[in-house]
Amino acid sequence: VAGWDEDAVTLALEAARAPAGKSDKPSIVFASTSAPFRERLQSGILAEALGLPPSCPASDVGGSRRCAVSALRRALTDQGGDVLIAAGERRPTAPGSALQLSWGDGGAAALVADDGVARLVGAATVNVDLVDLYMSQDHPLPYQTEERFIRDEAVKLALLPAVTEACREAGIEPRDVALAVFHEPVSGCYKAVAAACGITAPNLCDRIGEAAGDLGSAHALFGLALALEQAKPGSHILVAAFGSGCDALVLEVTGALADARAASDALSRGAPLANYSRFLSLCGAIDLDWGPRSELEQRTAASVLARHGRDMHGFVGGRDARGNVQFPKTAIPVSPEADGPERLEDVRLADLPAKIVSVTADRLNFTPDPPFHFGLVQFDNGARVSMEFRDVEGLPLKVGDPLRMRFRVKSIDRRRGFRNYFWKAAPLDRPLLEDA
Amino acid sequence: MASGIRDRVVVAGMGCTVFGERWDTGAEVLMVEAFEEALADSGLERGSIEAAWLGVALDDMNVGNSALPLATALRLRNIPVTRVENMCATGTEALRAAVYAVAAGACDVALALGVEKLKDTGYGGLPLRTKGLANDLWMPYGSAPGTFAQLAGAYSARHGIQAEDLKRAMAHVSWKSHQNGALNPKAHLRKAVSIETILNAPLIADPLGLFDCCGVSDGAAAAIVTTPDIARGLGKQDLISVKAIQLSASNGWESQYGEWDGSYVRNTREAATRAYKEAGIADPRSEIGITEVHDCFSVTELVTMEDLGLSDEGRAPFDILDGRFDREGAIPCQIDGGLKCFGHPVGATGLRMAYEVYGQLLGRAGKRQRENIDFGLTHNLGGAPANSVAAVSILGRLD
Numbered sequence: 001v002a003g004w005d006e007d008a009v010t011l012a013l014e015a016a017r018a019p020a021g022k023s024d025k026p027s028i029v030f031a032s033t034s035a036p037f038r039e040r041l042q043s044g045i046l047a048e049a050l051g052l053p054p055s056c057p058a059s060d061v062g063g064s065r066r067c068a069v070s071a072l073r074r075a076l077t078d079q080g081g082d083v084l085i086a087a088g089e090r091r092p093t094a095p096g097s098a099l100q101l102s103w104g105d106g107g108a109a110a111l112v113a114d115d116g117v118a119r120l121v122g123a124a125t126v127n128v129d130l131v132d133l134y135m136s137q138d139h140p141l142p143y144q145t146e147e148r149f150i151r152d153e154a155v156k157l158a159l160l161p162a163v164t165e166a167c168r169e170a171g172i173e174p175r176d177v178a179l180a181v182f183h184e185p186v187s188g189c190y191k192a193v194a195a196a197c198g199i200t201a202p203n204l205c206d207r208i209g210e211a212a213g214d215l216g217s218a219h220a221l222f223g224l225a226l227a228l229e230q231a232k233p234g235s236h237i238l239v240a241a242f243g244s245g246c247d248a249l250v251l252e253v254t255g256a257l258a259d260a261r262a263a264s265d266a267l268s269r270g271a272p273l274a275n276y277s278r279f280l281s282l283c284g285a286i287d288l289d290w291g292p293r294s295e296l297e298q299r300t301a302a303s304v305l306a307r308h309g310r311d312m313h314g315f316v317g318g319r320d321a322r323g324n325v326q327f328p329k330t331a332i333p334v335s336p337e338a339d340g341p342e343r344l345e346d347v348r349l350a351d352l353p354a355k356i357v358s359v360t361a362d363r364l365n366f367t368p369d370p371p372f373h374f375g376l377v378q379f380d381n382g383a384r385v386s387m388e389f390r391d392v393e394g395l396p397l398k399v400g401d402p403l404r405m406r407f408r409v410k411s412i413d414r415r416r417g418f419r420n421y422f423w424k425a426a427p428l429d430r431p432l433l434e435d436a
Numbered sequence: 437m438a439s440g441i442r443d444r445v446v447v448a449g450m451g452c453t454v455f456g457e458r459w460d461t462g463a464e465v466l467m468v469e470a471f472e473e474a475l476a477d478s479g480l481e482r483g484s485i486e487a488a489w490l491g492v493a494l495d496d497m498n499v500g501n502s503a504l505p506l507a508t509a510l511r512l513r514n515i516p517v518t519r520v521e522n523m524c525a526t527g528t529e530a531l532r533a534a535v536y537a538v539a540a541g542a543c544d545v546a547l548a549l550g551v552e553k554l555k556d557t558g559y560g561g562l563p564l565r566t567k568g569l570a571n572d573l574w575m576p577y578g579s580a581p582g583t584f585a586q587l588a589g590a591y592s593a594r595h596g597i598q599a600e601d602l603k604r605a606m607a608h609v610s611w612k613s614h615q616n617g618a619l620n621p622k623a624h625l626r627k628a629v630s631i632e633t634i635l636n637a638p639l640i641a642d643p644l645g646l647f648d649c650c651g652v653s654d655g656a657a658a659a660i661v662t663t664p665d666i667a668r669g670l671g672k673q674d675l676i677s678v679k680a681i682q683l684s685a686s687n688g689w690e691s692q693y694g695e696w697d698g699s700y701v702r703n704t705r706e707a708a709t710r711a712y713k714e715a716g717i718a719d720p721r722s723e724i725g726i727t728e729v730h731d732c733f734s735v736t737e738l739v740t741m742e743d744l745g746l747s748d749e750g751r752a753p754f755d756i757l758d759g760r761f762d763r764e765g766a767i768p769c770q771i772d773g774g775l776k777c778f779g780h781p782v783g784a785t786g787l788r789m790a791y792e793v794y795g796q797l798l799g800r801a802g803k804r805q806r807e808n809i810d811f812g813l814t815h816n817l818g819g820a821p822a823n824s825v826a827a828v829s830i831l832g833r834l835d
Binding site: 291292293296297298300301304305307308309312324326327328330334335336357358359360361362363364365366367371372374375376378382383384385386387388396398399400410411420422423 | 557558559561564565566569570572573574575576577578579581582583585586587589590592593639640641642644687688689691692693694696697698822
């Protein structure tokens with residue numbers, strides 16, 4: 001389960017940071033079926049958070065959990081320059097439902113570029129309004145239909161035809177698929193498809209399901225990252241994702257990922273959560289009584305956000321004429337030697353190393369997941385910022401500890417249904433689950 | 437070069453309400469209580485007040501903004517009245533304004549009154565408020581104990597003091613203040629508390645436990661200030677003079693510039709240095725008789741002892757454990773019980789501190805009375821150590 005301050009946008013952003021750094025000027029696609037906003041371009045927020053320019057083409061896709069793979073197919077077949085597809089999912093579920101146990105929160109991203117590590121050699125799409133589950137305006141929580149019906153009909157109407165056609169287009173036999181990334185609607189689908197067409201490759205999506213749960217639109221991209229970690233050049237990867245039909249892609253591996261273990265590493269880290277009440281609260285499945293201290297006004301002035309949002313989302317400070325970096329930018333710099341207003345040069349802090357100057361675990365103030373860790377953060381480049389600390393899962397924080405920055409929800413105005421994003425500081429590494 | 441305000445203004449009278457959970461008393465009545473005591477103490481006519489300053493920090497929580505709450509409560513006679521606010525230094529700001537008005541010759545008699553009605557918030561601790569619409573986009577919502585608690589880890593890191601040793605010194609700070617508050621009929625918390633109870637209390641913000649935090653109270657305090665000549669004309673013999681009032685405010689250096697290590701409060705050092713100079717004090721350790729400092733939290737008092745120059749750097753925990761700042765020690769601190777036992781009705785606190793120093797200098801402190809005091813110091817610290825306003829004032833007998 002994600003933290004209270006993570007949502008589809010922040011999870012997508014965290015996954016997108018590494019691939020975004022490999023492209024000068026990508027367009028960006030945000031894929032999710034649990035986007036926190038229906039009207040507010042979340043790929044635009046991601047672009048700002050990644051430091052991409054306002055001219056960067058950006059679009060949000062959704063509608064089914066195969067939307068990220070559909071976007072990947074479009075990006076691979078279009079000749080539109082680099083495309084960054086960032087998928088994030090944090091789907092609400094009802095307490096006690098089977099989906100609450102089998103779904104997870106997560107993000108995954110893929111960069112499509114000329115110098116990638118795999119190329120598309122075959123693709124197929126089957127659209128069919130097979131409603132295995134839905135979330136609607138009238139029923140925001142998922143409603144699932146009978147699993148045996150889904151398994152049989154999804155295989156027959158969508159999965160098998162799409163996989164067969166993609167392999168045919170790729171000019172390979174299904175048995176030649178080395179690794180499968182098969183996001184099935186219910187278990188048993190891949191087994192049935194494999195038996196029918198002769199695929200023998202392991203389905204790497206199983207690993208994700210076991211470690212993190214079903215990640216919705218991010219699931220297949222995450223699986224592709226796992227596949228690229230171990231794929232050999234020349235081999236073929238099958239990517240298939242279900243959701244109102246199926247998109248199936250066959251990729252030929254042409255190289256090796258630079259950050260070869262990132263996806264596996266992400267699955268191996270975290271902290272066990274043994275408290276079901278806390279789990280339900282983090283999921284948003286129950287609304288606890290937070291007391292009068294939670295009643296503080298959290299309204300965001302749209303004009304203030306318009307003035308400062310780009311610097312907030314991108315964590316952009318400024319460098320003054322003496323070289324000192326500060327956040328936020330101000331008319332007169334904080335440097336003691338400054339002697340009047342000057343124009344500061346933009347400096348992005350999001351990816352820079354920093355350390356703790358001071359810290360506490362505050363048990364008085366309202367936070368949805370107490371205690372509230374916060375303190376002063378010193379960046380190696382000189383900038384100093386008062387920040388919230390998150391992901392405190394291992395040893396207690398102390399002065400001097402190294403930090404990394406995470407894009408998170410800053411505050412939620414529940415009265416008006418609005419949320420703000422900013423960066424928070426987290427320990428450099430998450431603990432290994434096997435150590436817990 | 438400015439000559440300062442030393443001995444140009446004297447205190448004609450002071451008043452202070454009982455602090456506490458005054459459920460049955462509104463801010464208006466608290467103001468009247470404090471003012472009537474000050475007026476009676478001064479011997480002045482009600483109509484002699486020519487200007488007034490009202491210190492209220494949290495206007496939305498109690499009396500409302502502007503001059504009107506004070507002017508209306510006291511039925512002041514259409515004189516200039518101004519509300520001032522400077523976080524926890526608000527009470528001292530009101531006094532500073534009144535003293536400056538008299539020192540400037542703008543008026544002969546001025547009133548400073550601070551009040552806060554915190555217990556109408558409906559919960560413990562200070563209310564959580566916006567930090568400004570732009571700051572709210574990024575600044576963390578830490579509580580007051582959360583911001584001050586950070587002094588502890590930074591102090592330990594700088595001076596190589598183990599957290600447990602620092603915690604024991606912090607506990608002594610609170611223990612000592614509870615000892616003093618038990619003797620003060622106007623204090624909110626009038627109960628001695630054992631060191632073990634303090635050390636084992638639930639955590640509020642690491643490493644501050646419940647007893648490391650000051651109370652939350654309602655209260656008001658007032659001072660009427662005038663010229664030495666007018667005070668003598670009232671037949672007063674022992675005149676208590678304002679020797680210095682200094683203020684220092686952060687400009688972002690601590691929180692945005694990479695030099696401060698988080699283990700001390702620069703503004704206290706700046707304000708104290710200027711106040712000692714204005715008061716003509718060369719050696720505070722031998723000349724300052726008592727201090728009322730801003731013990732919002734035990735660790736704040738600890739670092740303040742160094743920031744005021746009353747302990748060497750890195751030595752405050754040891755001086756505290758040695759009893760240097762106890763009631764019978766060399767320089768008693770919070771002899772009235774401090775914020776620890778009075779609580780912290782923000783607008784009133786600075787004037788409440790001055791009330792104790794004034795009373796001590798006049799020999800009115802009863803069981804808490806210290807002998808042979810020449811100077812008493814008050815200190816307020818508003819905001820957070822990383823973004824603060826510090827006020828230091830010094831009172832003494834008129835030379």
